[in-house]
Structures are given as structure tokens and as C-alpha cells.
Amino acid sequence: MMQTEFQPAILDRMFHALADSTRRDLVDRLSAGPTSVKELAAPFAMALPSVMKHLAVLESGGLVQSDKTGRVRTYRMTPDALTMIERWVAVRKAAWNRRFDQLESFLAEEAHEGEQA
Amino acid sequence: MMQTEFQPAILDRMFHALADSTRRDLVDRLSAGPTSVKELAAPFAMALPSVMKHLAVLESGGLVQSDKTGRVRTYRMTPDALTMIERWVAVRKAAWNRRFDQLESFLAEEAHEGEQA
DNA sequence: CTTTTATTTTACGATTTCGGAAAATGCAAG
DNA sequence: CTTGCATTTTCCGAAATCGTAAAATAAAAG
Numbered sequence: 001m002m003q004t005e006f007q008p009a010i011l012d013r014m015f016h017a018l019a020d021s022t023r024r025d026l027v028d029r030l031s032a033g034p035t036s037v038k039e040l041a042a043p044f045a046m047a048l049p050s051v052m053k054h055l056a057v058l059e060s061g062g063l064v065q066s067d068k069t070g071r072v073r074t075y076r077m078t079p080d081a082l083t084m085i086e087r088w089v090a091v092r093k094a095a096w097n098r099r100f101d102q103l104e105s106f107l108a109e110e111a112h113e114g115e116q117a
Numbered sequence: 118m119m120q121t122e123f124q125p126a127i128l129d130r131m132f133h134a135l136a137d138s139t140r141r142d143l144v145d146r147l148s149a150g151p152t153s154v155k156e157l158a159a160p161f162a163m164a165l166p167s168v169m170k171h172l173a174v175l176e177s178g179g180l181v182q183s184d185k186t187g188r189v190r191t192y193r194m195t196p197d198a199l200t201m202i203e204r205w206v207a208v209r210k211a212a213w214n215r216r217f218d219q220l221e222s223f224l225a226e227e228a229h230e231g232e233q234a
Numbered sequence: 235c236t237t238t239t240a241t242t243t244t245a246c247g248a249t250t251t252c253g254g255a256a257a258a259t260g261c262a263a264g
Numbered sequence: 265c266t267t268g269c270a271t272t273t274t275c276c277g278a279a280a281t282c283g284t285a286a287a288a289t290a291a292a293a294g
Contacts (some may be wrong), residue, residue: 015133016243037240038239082210093200164255
């Protein structure tokens, strides 16, 4: 039980977090090292509170983390956050290739039967 | 110019397509081979038109393709669709590791200066 | 203690998403 | 040519997104 639609929320939020170029840009920025909210917001045309919302989305997707010291909050990448997506993709590509292998052996068998007929 | 926010629409739609467990389930189903709309919809609790919308989202994200023969439309995976995401992730993980290497050599240099001081 | 500065909260629209019901198309059979 | 089946279209409503402005906090500095 609970295989689907229980933990999926995590992958949902993770993929959703990456489905926006502003947020992907933030990830790029953070891949270079921890950064404060103000610094993160500076390059963007949008208002700072808007950037904060994007950061919140990234954080709820587990892609980034943050901590506050004094009045400045610093964001950083979550170490192996992207590994979960990497694996999800790998499993599907494997399934795809498996299907290809099956097709291959099926055709091989067809050819074999053709010889005998 | 146009580095960001031009082609991004593709990644936006691709990630967005995967940010839903129903759609990820559809991808799993299609990874096993081409399937008609009716067959794809059967396992789900939701109405068929709703599943069709999900398929449309997957298709607009380039993850699946379809063609119609007679009155039945068959969906199939787009061959290397997931490769784009795989690469996006790989680049970010590489950036992350690069940062780590830099930190490493920085600390090494610090230690070296410490010896001379 | 008053003034910055950095972040956060609140309240709002415009738009998109997600799911559904019901009617409409279009091809296939009988 | 009437019926049945697969898909598609249209219209709806609830909820979530995305971005904004303006006010509220809260720590730092003068």
C-alpha cells in the first residue's frame, strides 16, 4: 500500500520546482556556493518577495536548504538532491532499453522459426 | 542574448509534465510499449478526458508522441526525451562537484601558507 | 534611540492547472 | 444507414501559480 500517491508528493514538488527557468537559474547560482536572499534576487527583474517564493518552492522540493544568521538568510544546495531525479530517469531509460531488448529477441526467434517452417 | 528564457520553455514543459504522479505513471506504462488512449486510461480512477489532458501535457513536453489509425490513437515514448533531463542534472551535479574541488584546493593552499607563516 | 537594511508577511489580481460532465466527431460494423 | 466504440471538444468550478505593492519584523549601525 501507498506505493503511489503518498511519497510521490516529494517527486511532484521536486519536478515542479525545476519547471521554471527562474528557479533553475537559482539552482545554477547556488551550485556555485551558498548565497544570501538579496544576492540571489539581485540578477532578476522581478521583485524580491517573488524570488523568495521561488526559493520557498525549491526548498519545499528539497533542492535547497537555508539557515538564518542575524538578519540574513543564506541558501545552499541540498547535497544529493538531484540524485533522486537522476535515478528516476535512469530507471525509466532502463525500462525503455529492456523493451528494446525484448523486441530484439522476439525478432530473433521469429527469424529462427522462419528457418524451420 | 537569449541564453535563458527562450528555449527554456521546453525544459519548463518537460519538468512540469513529470511533476504529477498520474503522468509519471503514464510514462511508466508507455515505457513498456505503445498503448492506446483507452488502455492508458483504464487503470486510473479519473475520467478518460482527464487522462487525455495528462497525455497532452506529456506530449507538449516532448516526452511522448502519438499517431492515429482509424479511430484509435496510440501513444509511445519519445526515444531520447529523458536524455535532456539527464543532461541538465548531470551539468548541475558537475558544477556542484567542481565547487567542492575548488574548496579542496583552497584549503590545501591555506594549509600550505600556514606552513610558511 | 533613531535609522538603515534584510527579510518576511499580507492581501490582491491574472492566469493556469486539474478534474468532471455532457455533447460532438468520426470511423467501423452490422 | 443506424448503431456502437474511441476519441475529442466544450464548458465549468475549485484550487494552485506567479508576480505585485505595501506594510511589518528584526537585527545592525550610527
